[in-house]
Structure formats: C-alpha cells, structure tokens
Amino acid sequence: MNGNEFAVTVEKLTKRFGKFTAVNGISFETRRGEVFGFLGPNGAGKSTTIRILCGLLEPTSGSATVAGLDVATQPEAIRQRIGYMSQKFSLYNDLQVIENLNFFAGLYSVPSSEIRERAEWAVRMAGLEGREHAMTASLPVGWKQRLALGCALLHRPPIVFLDEPTSGVDPVSRRQFWALIHQMSGEGVTVFVTTHYMDEAEYCNRLVLIDRGAIVAMGTPTELKRGSMKGELLLVECEPLGAGLEALRAAPGVEDAAVFGRALHAVVRDARAAAGPIREALGAHQVTVSRVEPIPPTLEDVFVALTAGRAAREAVRS
Amino acid sequence: MSLPRILAVMRKEFIQIARDVRSLLIIFAIPLILLFIYGYAVNLDVKHVPLCVYDRDGTQQSQDLLKAFQASEYFRIVHLARDYREVVDDIDSGRCALAIVIPPRFADDLNAGATSVQAILDASDSNSASIGLDYTRAVVAAYSSRVQVAWAQNRGMAPPVPPLDVRSRTWFNENLESMADIVPGVVALVMAVVGAFLTSLTIAREWERGTMEQLISTPVGALEIQIGKLVPYFLIGMSDTAVCAVLSVIWFGVPFRGSWTILFASSALFLVVVLSLGYWMSVVAKSQLAASQFALVATFLPTFLLSGFLFPIDQMPVVVQWITRVLPARYYITILRNIFLKGTPVRMFASQLAALGIYALVLVIMATRALHKRLE
Numbered sequence: 208m209n210g211n212e213f214a215v216t217v218e219k220l221t222k223r224f225g226k227f228t229a230v231n232g233i234s235f236e237t238r239r240g241e242v243f244g245f246l247g248p249n250g251a252g253k254s255t256t257i258r259i260l261c262g263l264l265e266p267t268s269g270s271a272t273v274a275g276l277d278v279a280t281q282p283e284a285i286r287q288r289i290g291y292m293s294q295k296f297s298l299y300n301d302l303q304v305i306e307n308l309n310f311f312a313g314l315y316s317v318p319s320s321e322i323r324e325r326a327e328w329a330v331r332m333a334g335l336e337g338r339e340h341a342m343t344a345s346l347p348v349g350w351k352q353r354l355a356l357g358c359a360l361l362h363r364p365p366i367v368f369l370d371e372p373t374s375g376v377d378p379v380s381r382r383q384f385w386a387l388i389h390q391m392s393g394e395g396v397t398v399f400v401t402t403h404y405m406d407e408a409e410y411c412n413r414l415v416l417i418d419r420g421a422i423v424a425m426g427t428p429t430e431l432k433r434g435s436m437k438g439e440l441l442l443v444e445c446e447p448l449g450a451g452l453e454a455l456r457a458a459p460g461v462e463d464a465a466v467f468g469r470a471l472h473a474v475v476r477d478a479r480a481a482a483g484p485i486r487e488a489l490g491a492h493q494v495t496v497s498r499v500e501p502i503p504p505t506l507e508d509v510f511v512a513l514t515a516g517r518a519a520r521e522a523v524r525s
Numbered sequence: 526m527s528l529p530r531i532l533a534v535m536r537k538e539f540i541q542i543a544r545d546v547r548s549l550l551i552i553f554a555i556p557l558i559l560l561f562i563y564g565y566a567v568n569l570d571v572k573h574v575p576l577c578v579y580d581r582d583g584t585q586q587s588q589d590l591l592k593a594f595q596a597s598e599y600f601r602i603v604h605l606a607r608d609y610r611e612v613v614d615d616i617d618s619g620r621c622a623l624a625i626v627i628p629p630r631f632a633d634d635l636n637a638g639a640t641s642v643q644a645i646l647d648a649s650d651s652n653s654a655s656i657g658l659d660y661t662r663a664v665v666a667a668y669s670s671r672v673q674v675a676w677a678q679n680r681g682m683a684p685p686v687p688p689l690d691v692r693s694r695t696w697f698n699e700n701l702e703s704m705a706d707i708v709p710g711v712v713a714l715v716m717a718v719v720g721a722f723l724t725s726l727t728i729a730r731e732w733e734r735g736t737m738e739q740l741i742s743t744p745v746g747a748l749e750i751q752i753g754k755l756v757p758y759f760l761i762g763m764s765d766t767a768v769c770a771v772l773s774v775i776w777f778g779v780p781f782r783g784s785w786t787i788l789f790a791s792s793a794l795f796l797v798v799v800l801s802l803g804y805w806m807s808v809v810a811k812s813q814l815a816a817s818q819f820a821l822v823a824t825f826l827p828t829f830l831l832s833g834f835l836f837p838i839d840q841m842p843v844v845v846q847w848i849t850r851v852l853p854a855r856y857y858i859t860i861l862r863n864i865f866l867k868g869t870p871v872r873m874f875a876s877q878l879a880a881l882g883i884y885a886l887v888l889v890i891m892a893t894r895a896l897h898k899r900l901e
Contacts, residue, residue: 261742261897309536
C-alpha cells in the first residue's frame with residue numbers, strides 16, 4: 208500500500224451543497240514532505256476540499272485519506288495528526304498571544320512539561336518576541352497569520368492544511384510566510400496550501416489547478432508551464448490597451464489573448480512568425496505598438512489558457 | 526475525555542468572561558438590581574392607602590371614627606375635604622384611592638340606633654380597592670363594637686359578646702409580608718438570566734466570530750467543549766445564588782428555616798437545567814441575537830410570569846395552570862419557598878426535586894447531542 212508514500216489521497220471526491228456542486232469528482236495525491244499547492248480563483252472549491260480533508264465537512268461521494276486515515280470514518284484520529292489554518296482568521300482576538308498559544312497547546316494535548324517550550328518556539332517562529340502579552344486583536348494581519356500558523360503547529364503535526372494563509376497580507380509578510388512554509392517542509396512536514404495568488408504557485412513542489420470544482424491541470428510548476436501551453440507566448444505592449452486587445456484577438460495566428468498588468472499576452476503557434484502580422488493588424492486599428500517579444504509563460508498564463516479552453520468547450524457543449 | 530483539554534477550554538472561557546464588560550455587568554449587577562427591585566420596589570402588600578375624608582357632621586363621634594382610620598397602618602389620611610367636589614377631585618386625580626364620607630347627623634343617628642358612612646373607591650386597581658374596602662369594613666366594625674360596649678356600660682349592662690370569632694395563627698410568614706415570599710424567588714430569576722442568557726451566547730459567539738472552525742478542527746471533543754464552557758457559568762451561577770440567598774436573609778430579613786445544603790443542591794439542579802437550555806439554544810441558533818432572545822423567552826419570562834414567583838398559580842385559569850406544570854422554574858420556586866419560609870423536610874418537596882432532576886437529565890442529553898464537529 209502507498210500509505211507510506213502519500214500524506215493525502217483523494218479519489219473521485221464530490222461535494223454538493225443542495226444543487227450546487229462545489230467539488231466535482233476530483234482525484235489527486237500529495238506526497239509526504241512536499242509543499243502541495245491548491246491553486247484556483249475564489250469559489251473554485253479549494254476551501255471545500257481542505258475542509259473535507261480536515262473532517263469538517265462530509266463528502267457527498269468519493270473518498271479521501273489523510274495520513275492513511277479515512278476522512279469520512281476517522282475524522283477524530285485525523286485531527287490528532289494535522290494542523291489547520293482556516294481561511295478566515297479564527298484565533299481569539301480577545302486573548303493575548305500567549306493565551307491563544309496555551310489554549311491550543313491544551314487542546315492538542317501537548318504535555319504540560321513541553322507547553323512552555325512549544326509556545327516559546329511558536330513565538331520565535333512567528334517573530335512575536337516581546338509581544339507575548341499583546342492582545343491578539345491589536346496585531347497586524349500578517350502577524351496574526353503567523354500566530355495562527357504557530358497555533359496549528361504546536362503539537363508537531365506531520366501534515367498541515369493552510370487555507371489561503373496569505374490572503375490580505377502585504378507582499379513582505381507573504382514572502383516571510385512562504386519562507387516559514389519551506390522551513391517546515393525542510394523539517395519533513397507535509398504542507399497542503401491553497402492560494403489564489405498565481406505567483407505563489409511557483410513556491411510549491413507540486414500543484415493542482417482547480418476551477419469550478421474540477422481539476423484542470425496537475426504537476427510541478429515547470430511541468431505545467433511546459434506541458435499545458437499549446438503554442439508560445441508573446442508580450443505585446445500597446446496603447447490603448449482595450450482596442451489593442453480586440454484587435455489582437457482578431458489578428459491572424461493568434462489563438463488567445465488576455466490582459467496581464469499593463470500589457471497584453473497572446474498565445475500563438477509560432478512566436479517568431481506571428482510578431483510581424485500582429486504589429487500590422489494592430490496598426491490597422493490605430494493602436495500604437497511599442498513592443499512585441501516572445502516570453503516564457505507564467506502559471507497565470509497557463510491557468511488562463513486552460514480555463515479559457517474549458518469554458519469554451521463548455522459553451523460549445525451547452 | 527481528557528481533563529487537560531477541558532481545563533484549557535475552562536481557562537479560556539474564564540479569561541473571556543473577565544474581559545467582557547457585558548458579561549461582568551450581568552454577573553455582578555443583575556443579581557443586585559433584581560434583588561433590590563423585588564425587595565423594595567415591588568410590594569404587593571396594601572398598606573398606607575391614601576385616604577380622603579369628608580366629615581359633614583363634625584362631632585366628637587365622627588372625629589373618633591376618623592381617628593380610628595388614622596391609627597390604622599393600612600390608611601393614611603392625605604386630605605380633609607370641605608365639599609363633595611374636592612372628594613371627586615381627589616379620586617379622579619388619583620391623589621386618594623379611597624374616600625370616607627361621614628353624613629350630617631351622624632352622631633345623632635348613631636346614638637339613636639343606627640347609621641352608615643359612605644366609602645368611595647377607586648377600583649381602577651381592583652386588587653387594592655377590594656383590599657381597601659375590607660380594611661374599611663374592619664375599622665368600622667371595630668368602631669361600632671366599641672360603641673356598643675360603651676352604650677351597654679352606660680346603662681350598667683354586660684357588654685355584648687359576639688357569638689362567633691376567628692382566632693388566627695399565621696404560619697411561615699408571620700407578618701404576611703409579600704416581600705418575604707418574593708425575595709427568595711429572585712434567586713430563580715437571577716439564574717434564568719445569568720444561566721440561560723450568558724450561555725446562550727457562548728457557542729453562537731464562536732460561530733459568529735469564526736473561531737468555531739478552528740476549535741472543531743482540533744481533537745477537542747464536543748462533550749469536552751460543553752463541560753469546559755458550562756463549568757465556569759455553573760460556578761458563577763452558584764456564587765450568585767449564594768449572594769442572593771445571603772442578602773435575602775441578612776439584608777431583607779427573610780426567614781431561612783431549611784437546610785443550606787438542600788438549597789445549594791436544588792439550585793445546582795435548576796442551574797444545570799437553565800445552563801443546558803441556554804447552551805442548546807446557542808448550538809442550534811448559531812446566532813447570538815436569536816439564541817439570547819430564545820433563552821430569555823424560554824426562561825426569564827416564564828419564571829417571571831408563570832412560576833408562581835409573583836402571581837399565584839392557583840389563581841390562574843386552569844389551562845394556564847397546566848402550562849405551568851411543564852416549567853422547571855415552577856418546581857424550583859416551590860422548593861425555594863419551602864426551604865426559606867417553611868423549613869419543611871425534604872420529603873415534602875421530593876417530587877419537585879425529582880422533576881428538576883428529570884429536566885436536568887433531559888436537557889443535558891439534548892445539549893450534548895446538539896453539537897457536532899462539522900461545519901454543516
């Protein structure tokens with residue numbers, strides 16, 4: 208059995224709320240010790256999946272195991288072995304930092320001889336030295352998130368589930384947080400993390416792209432970028448952007464186009480051959496083109512390409 | 526079951542209570558406020574009825590009768606009217622609840638054999654009016670028997686003896702003060718507020734603030750949460766009970782004839798009932814507002830209106846009397862009066878204790894089964 212190899216296995220997992228299907232028959236595995244990313248826009252089914260894995264929701268059909276235990280029948284045994292950080296900040300704002308840590312250490316049955324040492328470890332890890340007696344409500348969001356991570360790790364769980372841990376956190380704190388995740392991973396902890404920030408996916412060992420309850424792609428960041436893009440990518444800088452996008456979509460050889468920041472990305476079969484015709488097509492629509500050049504795809508490009516294709520197929524089917 | 530986990534929940538709950546001004550106010554201020562309202566302000570005794578007198582005779586005899594009214598603690602003469610219009614004014618304005626009008630030739634008629642006085646009552650408060658009328662009859666009857674005795678003595682005859690008489694002995698509340706039976710009931714009212722209202726907030730607050738999701742993702746069991754959350758409120762409720770009981774006896778002079786052990790044992794049972802009810806509502810409603818309103822409607826109001834706390838149950842319509850039988854507060858109030866005023870042995874209210882015990886058991890089970898460690 209692969210129970211030793213995989214921290215999480217998910218098999219045809221489905222979750223419906225009334226008529227709404229939040230998670231639609233997904234299957235994947237998470238290996239021990241890896242940073243496993245669950246990437247997708249809001250409402251894709253990320254939180255629902257993570258809540259099923261933590262035993263907080265019952266699956267409608269399909270099955271899943273965490274640390275070799277069945278989520279439907281052994282949720283309590285799973286809770287002993289995991290740490291969980293929910294999407295919404297959910298520590299006690301009216302408790303001090305140290306009181307929150309002591310509380311969760313008690314709930315996780317950390318031996319009383321170790322509680323102090325573990326709480327001190329969590330304070331150091333979260334960079335909260337000197338703030339032990341600060342009221343949790345008074346901490347900035349990024350600090351609160353690190354404290355929540357500390358609370359989830361007090362009992363040294365082999366697997367942690369982090370649901371959008373960096374949502375609403377400033378870029379510096381986000382980078383700090385990811386450094387912590389990699390530190391944990393280095394210590395052998397399996398980290399299952401969801402995010403809707405595409406750039407964060409690059410930090411994961413492996414990831415799943417999920418959209419509207421279904422998996423659209425799976426693999427390492429490199430595999431995804433290499434394998435999932437049909438064609439090559441062109442960066443197009445032009446003015447005005449809106450008219451440029453319309454003209455670009457109609458231009459010969461362009462399979463898809465989307466806005467990325469202050470520029471456009473176009474998916475083409477052959478980047479070298481397409482550059483010239485694109486300049487001409489945009490020029491014909493009174494769009495000033497300042498730059499057209501081939502670029503390596505980011506995961507966001509991959510995601511847009513994959514979900515656009517899926518949406519188009521669904522539109523054709525219906 | 527893990528004791529450290531229960532202790533962790535208890536400690537957290539105590540810290541949160543100590544930091545919440547609203548909870549502290551309810552715990553410390555409500556018992557005192559209720560005790561003083563019902564000890565002082567609410568008085569069902571009819572005493573010092575404001576009285577207006579209109580003496581149209583103005584003789585020694587008529588003044589004697591009025592002195593008899595003045596001497597009674599049930600009346601307080603507030604106005605000596607000079608004509609009928611003033612009498613009507615006094616009653617209309619509510620300055621007086623009762624007017625006594627002594628007719629002209631009162632003394633002459635009295636000496637000749639018989640006469641009467643007029644009593645005008647403001648019956649917009651029917652209870653006080655009928656009691657006031659009874660007092661009036663009593664004062665007048667006492668006066669007329671004095672007249673009879675004097676009349677007989679003047680003629681050297683033996684004073685007339687009424688053939689029938691009532692010799693009363695008032696038990697339990699010797700001075701017939703309503704305060705003495707209301708104040709012990711305040712204990713029940715305080716428990717309904719502190720017990721049910723505060724606990725109705727506990728679980729709902731965790732749901733509303735989003736802390737529940739983190740809590741149920743840990744290995745802590747539903748029963749451990751329940752015990753850890755209810756024990757602090759149980760200790761607070763018992764302390765409030767002790768404060769109320771001691772103040773009733775020391776400050777208000779309510780007699781205490783039963784056993785303190787039985788008082789605390791039965792209070793513990795009733796407290797488990799209201800705590801579990803509040804907790805159950807909190808789990809089911811998941812909203813602090815809804816749960817606290819339910820809790821007040823289900824505990825405070827029936828305790829106040831239907832438990833016999835203020836209004837005697839045997840005076841209620843039969844259907845309402847049946848309803849009172851399902852209220853745990855009714856049994857608790859009966860037990861409280863037994864312990865404070867009567868000092869009867871436990872077997873006299875064993876059935877009430879058993880009723881409370883059954884309620885406690887049922888509600889604890891309901892509360893325990895309500896909380897599931899799931900988000901749905």
